Amino acid sequence: MSTEKLALTTNSSARKPASAGGASNALAADLTRALGPRKVLSNLSERLNYRYDAIQFGATPLAVVLPESTEDVVVAVRAARAAGVPIVGRGAASGLSGGAAPLEPGLVISFTRMTRLTIHPERREATAQAGVVTLAVTEAARPHGLIYPPDPASFRTSTIGGNLAENAGGPMCFKYGVSGDYVRALEFVDAAGEVHRLTRDVFDLAGLLIGSEGTLGLITEATLRLIPPPRFTRTLMAHFPEVGACAEAVSRAIAAGAVPSKLEFMDRACTNAVEDYLHLGLPRDAEAVLLVDTDGEDLDTVQDELRLVEDACVASGGTVRRAATDEEGAQLWRARRSVSPALGRIRPQRMNEDIVVPRSALPDVVREIRALGDASPLRLVQFGHIGDGNLHPNILFDPRTEDAHAVHDLAHRIALVAIRHGGVLSGEHGIGSMKRDFMTDAVDPGTMQALRGVKRALDPSGALNPGKILPAEGVDG
């Protein structure tokens, strides 16, 4: 990420919509004629609200469409194509890599009103339109004795379309896998406005769309796999006087054969930010807190597994507390899900990393990152799905008083720690525009050419979410 792009997150430069003029009016007028006024937003007050996600502000769109059906999406895509403007898909805009924030003025298609959801218990499947809120799938499936496991911390807000576009993970993904693992079929609209229905046999084209961040097509509907919930779940919290010890406990537990369903970590600053919000009595003085669930069909096995984790924590110098009731367990998980936004209490803005490293390297990596933070005047915090080796080091800053160069520099050094230990740049939040420029560090030129080839095949004119994932042509030489 360049410093200009950091400046962009402070939004002023890209904010003012130079034009409510010619083309935009024509586009909005065309769309309104075709779709009716309810589904098209063209006022400035409306368009201003479709230029950001949870990390970044971008350019104000020329028009916004709120489709209610796949046909509406087709109409919108064709209108944008005729007007020659780019198209950005948007779910709940809870993304953390700038994906839904347009880099140039164009059309935003916001899926929040495409919320049709059908459960097919006999097939253990759900059919969900793109705008269905993630948690709603499990809520609808539960009466049938089924759940939808992918559970990003944003699951009360984020949409199935956004989750699939980012291939979102969550605490459950250590044992149960990420969003993409639950897709049986996808319906999408391509850059030309054609509708396609993909299954996962023959070529796994659905897999190609998953994680493509709206750059290859617009997902309109998905058929999702459901599973019966585990009969028993047990939760424990352990806290440690040092961050590396927490990572050691994780490696120990897994080496001992435990396969917990969730293994999450947060450092002291995170715990305190959440405690300020929820007042649960979390250990404010601990340098690291580990949250663990074990689950399964047989209570004895679940308890045994919890004991393995408990022993590993104690052996690494941790203090363990088991959740006495389901409610207490639920509270602890609510605490974990609130970490990311609760950090807003410390500084108004943050640079959010999403690295993944081999589990064996975890203790060294969290210690090295902690040391980078301690040596910097900036506030650095860490949390993440530590069971997967997925860490979210966050640099918290106030752009009015803190130097954007220093933020960028620290972010870069953290990325290098990950790469040095054999890790990658994004576990689940996507590349978007935030991490686009790091792509050349992580992907070799030949692979980059292949990625560009795929993009050209599906989106020859580059209309779909331009400026995301792939660095500008020529940068990769």
Added chain:
Amino acid sequence: MNNDIPVQALGGQGEVMAHAVDACVHCGFCLPACPTYALLGDEMDSPRGRIVLMKEVLEGGLPLADAAPHLDRCLGCQACVTACPSGVPYGELITAFRGWSEPQRQRSALDRSKRWAILKALPAPRLFSVAARVGQFAKPLAPVLPAALRGPLDLLPESVPAMQPSAKVTPARGMQRGRVAFLVGCAQQALAPNFNAATLRVLARNGIEVVIPDGQGCCGAAALHTGARDEALKLVRANLNAFNPDDFDAILSNAAGCGAGLKEYPMVLHGEPDETRAKAFAAKVMDISEYLNTLLQNGELEPPVPASRPLTVAYHDACHLAHAQGVRAAPRALLRHIPGVSVLEVPEGDLCCGSAGTYNLEQPDLAGQLGARKAKNILSTTPDLIASGNIGCHTQIQSHVRRQGSPTPVLHTIEILDRAYRGEL
């Protein structure tokens, strides 16, 4: 969220607003909590969207008139505040913004007279009582009236009870445990005089002397939240003069909206000479349920007479109690304390009932949709009684529950406790 809000030019309220905008990290966690987002599904009618709109207007990048329709749809229910992990004081932002922007609004003549009538009638119980009676005569005309006037008529109860002035001092019964000041409220005196009567009886029964200080008036919340800041400031100052916090253990309200209003005084006077007085005052303000619950927790609450048969009570969380004041456990604890009573949780319990101050007048359509949804959710629990701690919710819920054909009684939490003490439950 970064912003260039010209704080200097806006004064104390500018600081309040800029602080709230700063704190928002635009994560969207608040979206599913917002009733208007649930109904409309667009970003402008969500908390995050409204924060952006207010920021843009304050920065001068967006005309107020463009943002106004979306800001007007905000119920001020503060469900977003409960949902926000970043601690954004959205309630303070919208209140301060409405105060700042109202003088710049262009409103139609009908709109203006409606607002004027409300602001005059609400703080004056007698006038309100008269208006409510006039309204009752107008009820048969409802079908031919403009929608804007139909909403409030729908809400009037079948009969408007006679006013019952309360004694200035209600002595404690038995050993005196405490001494409190009580804000009698305005509209509530006219619409539901029994709320206050029950409150005084229950407090006296528990050994609490209750004083109703002279010179008190409307809490000012309605004026404040509709943007009539000057009007509100007059009311706030009158109450600061009427209540001396040093004289009482607590200053009590039994209307969630008023209690929340009283607790807001320091924010209203932020940066002004009276701020310190306002803080001392607000520190003593408690909802009646909070106060009684402290007695309960200390083992000092008189035991109620057991209900004559097992009773289920669907408890409705008033937004101004649950979200604005964070009071959820206390009323439930009081109800559960009555032997034979069990408390039911309402599905979508956090979603506003749509009454929210003057919302029925300003946004009758959305208010009606939310009222119907709330009534349906409450009735789905098939309760024997419905309880809430706020006059606005009370009338709204009663009206929609009746409309859905149910005779289930809707009571104030304190009325249920009072009935229990009197052996009438």
